[in-house]
Structure formats: structure tokens, C-alpha cells
Amino acid sequence: MAGFVHVALVEYEASYCKVLKSNRPEWNVICADVHDFDGRPYCGVDLLAGGVPCPPFSVAGKQLGAADERDLFPQAIRLIKEIKPRAVMLENVRGFLDPSFSEYRASILESIEQLGYSTQIKLLNASDYGVPQLRPRVVIVGIRSDQMGTFFYPKENPGSAPAVGTVLYDLMAANGWEKAKVWAKQANTIAPTIVGGSKKHGGPDLGPTRARKAWEALGVDGRGVANEAPSFGFNGMPRLTPRMLARLQGFPDTWIFGKGKTETCRMIGNAFPIPVAQAVGLKIKECLEYGSIIG
Numbered sequence: 001m002a003g004f005v006h007v008a009l010v011e012y013e014a015s016y017c018k019v020l021k022s023n024r025p026e027w028n029v030i031c032a033d034v035h036d037f038d039g040r041p042y043c044g045v046d047l048l049a050g051g052v053p054c055p056p057f058s059v060a061g062k063q064l065g066a067a068d069e070r071d072l073f074p075q076a077i078r079l080i081k082e083i084k085p086r087a088v089m090l091e092n093v094r095g096f097l098d099p100s101f102s103e104y105r106a107s108i109l110e111s112i113e114q115l116g117y118s119t120q121i122k123l124l125n126a127s128d129y130g131v132p133q134l135r136p137r138v139v140i141v142g143i144r145s146d147q148m149g150t151f152f153y154p155k156e157n158p159g160s161a162p163a164v165g166t167v168l169y170d171l172m173a174a175n176g177w178e179k180a181k182v183w184a185k186q187a188n189t190i191a192p193t194i195v196g197g198s199k200k201h202g203g204p205d206l207g208p209t210r211a212r213k214a215w216e217a218l219g220v221d222g223r224g225v226a227n228e229a230p231s232f233g234f235n236g237m238p239r240l241t242p243r244m245l246a247r248l249q250g251f252p253d254t255w256i257f258g259k260g261k262t263e264t265c266r267m268i269g270n271a272f273p274i275p276v277a278q279a280v281g282l283k284i285k286e287c288l289e290y291g292s293i294i295g
Contacts, residue, residue, distance in 0.1 A: 196269025
């Protein structure tokens with residue numbers, strides 16, 4: 001959506017690879033462990049982008065950082081060295097900025113800089129880019145030193161995100177629920193962070209007790225995820241469907257996730273909000289194009 005053409009996408013989960021291919025058959029989806037992926041055939045691409053697994057730094061986990069076997073920052077640095085992209089974009093959870101990770105964080109940025117990149121790091125709030133959700137994410141951007149353009153993070157626009165009720169009204173009313181308009185009026189703020197869980201923890205629900213209370217304030221039952229929208233005569237608090245969650249994450253309604261509800265919710269909840277990725281991607285593209293125009 002930012003104007004880049006994918007030459008390779010690396011994904012470990014076979015079912016996720018299938019979802020990617022079903023949505024974009026033309027994509028070169030490489031279903032493999034990133035530890036086994038050789039980046040050298042892709043040397044010189046414009047952008048290397050990735051979401052490093054968040055459990056090592058998430059407050060919901062043990063925050064083991066570099067000691068966590070799921071930490072893939074070393075692999076990201078290896079790929080930067082092999083691929084030598086013009087630009088790098090890496091994202092992670094807010095916990096990556098915790099003081100306890102200051103030394104590790106500095107070493108990551110220094111490693112990227114030693115490979116010939118100028119780096120920037122910033123916490124971006126998804127709601128500042130039109131996403132109806134409280135979802136702060138750390139975004140690291142590196143621009144190769146031989147590029148003439150300068151990267152600037154996209155400008156924040158606080159208050160631009162529509163309310164949950166506005167975004168989901170049509171989906172909530174799809175099966176004729178006569179109280180959908182009243183519900184939408186009550187759901188007049190942005191959503192709390194949508195969680196994806198993991199294979200070890202988390203089913204198709206909207207998170208722990210604290211998160212469920214936030215959903216309850218929006219008139220949403222967060223104890224589970226529904227297969228379909230409420231029908232005529234429904235009483236009580238409705239549950240969101242996977243499609244509703246996907247829309248809150250910025251996915252287009254045309255994107256399909258497969259049949260398994262638990263797996264679908266995991267994919268949606270662990271995704272980087274599409275409008276934020278697009279906004280950052282457009283600024284990276286602008287930076288790279290500047291160098292091309294001047295050159």
C-alpha cells in the first residue's frame with residue numbers, strides 16, 4: 001500500500017504462508033525458519049522490513065530480551081548485512097523501550113549503524129494514524145549512508161481515529177440486530193489493544209481481565225469472539241467477529257484469513273496495523289525517491 005513490490009516474504013507458520021498466498025498469489029512466500037533464510041540472493045533491494053517477535057520484550061511475557069530464544073534481532077542484523085538494503089524498517093512492542101533493555105537496545109542500533117546505516121527509533125501510537133485502537137509500537141528505521149534523502153517519521157494526527165462504533169456499525173448490523181445503532185453510539189471511543197496470544201497462551205478472546213473491562217465500557221463482551229454478528233432480538237453485550245477485529249487492525253474487508261477462529265485471531269492480533277505500516281512506508285519511499293531524483 002506504500003508502493004513497494006514484494007520480492008520475498010519469509011514466514012515460519014505453514015498455515016500463515018497459505019493465507020498470504022491465497023490473498024496475493026503473485027507473492028514469493030518462502031515458508032521457512034528465518035534462521036535458515038539466505039538473504040544474499042536479494043542483495044540491494046530497496047527495503048528490508050520485519051516484525052521481530054514481541055514476547056521477549058512484552059510486559060505480558062517474562063521480558064527475557066536477548067536471553068529469549070524467540071529474539072530475532074540477531075537474525076535481522078544478519079539479513080541487513082547479507083542483503084544491504086537501501087532502507088530497513090523493524091517494529092516491536094513498547095516494552096522494547098523499557099530501561100531494562102537500554103544496553104541491548106543500544107547494541108542493536110549500533111550494530112545496524114556499523115553496517116553503514118543512519119538509524120532512528122520512535123514510539124508510534126496507531127491511533128495517531130487513523131487506527132481506532134490504543135496500540136503503541138516501536139519503529140526502527142535505518143537508511144543506508146549512501147542515500148541522499150533524509151527520513152522523517154510520518155506526522156502524528158492525534159484524534160484522527162474514528163470510534164469503534166463508527167467503524168463497526170455496518171458489520172454489527174449485518175444480521176439485522178435492531179440495537180446496533182444504540183450500541184454504536186455507546187462505543188464512542190477507540191478500542192484497547194487487540195491481542196493475538198500465542199500457541200502457548202491465548203484463545204479467541206480479547207485479552208486478560210483488565211482488557212475485557214475496557215471492552216465492556218465499549219459495550220463489547222471480550223470473553224470470546226463470535227462467529228457472526230448478533231441477529232434480530234439479541235440482548236446483552238455482543239462479541240466481536242474476526243472480521244470486526246481485522247477492520248480495527250486496518251485490514252481491508254477483502255483480506256481472508258482461513259477458517260480457524262483461534263488462528264485467525266492470532267494472525268490479526270499479532271499483526272502490525274496496516275495504516276501505520278503504510279504511513280511509515282510512504283515516508284521511506286519518499287526518502288529513497290529523493291535520492292533517485294537528485295541522482
